[in-house]
Amino acid sequence: MNGSTHLVANVVDIQLKRGPSGLGFNIVGGVDQQYVVNDNGIYVCKIKENGAAALDGRLEEGDKILAINGNKLENCNHGVAVDLFRSAGEDILLQVQKKHPPHRNGPSSPDAGGDSALPALGVLVGVLGAAALMALLYLRFQPTLRRPF
Template structure:
């Protein structure tokens, strides 16, 4: 990425006005607390009821926040991004990538799509081999 983000149907620019409870959402991720496999980005983990984000309605849990007030969040630690949000002022502009379909490392409200691992396949193969061996023994005893 060359530092600029081009518009795409998956990108949304959201302007929020900080309310009494802040911006009204929690974040996870960062280079030091990777939340999504092979992605050290910043993700929305929770939208707080009646907060600025909930009232706006466009930001959703699972969305990836790419920029805040023109600052790219790529390759930042979790704490440095939290500090950016704290010092962002009353009017905050976000560039968001809507709910990327990736596998989450941490807990989520909905279950991530399950991809069988090689050990799962080997376990099934071992079960089948055992069943074939038992059937072979039973067949030999009856003949």
């Protein structure tokens, strides 16, 4: 189930192995220390360089921790969440709500790829405008052909 995606939007399971310096991330939030307005959740606020979470690469700052080894963190005090992390053992299964949707191959909507038609349209309009201006200047300053009378 390592890295599996749940039916709930952006929720994944992340299995971490505690390293010499712990799990390698800090948390904020809880019922007693709301980090997000109207949300008592526990959030990752810092990923420590070369820690277990950084080496794994899936957990990101801003992700919401929903559960630790099956223990749900909703309506949990910050201190209780810290204690759950400390007593979780060496192998920890986190249920995480990602701050961004998972990466998918190809765009999920016409604009998702970031390739908008607007910049290309702007270039086209600019080129056509320059061509029209050149044609106007050419016709305006072209020596007039005189017909003999």
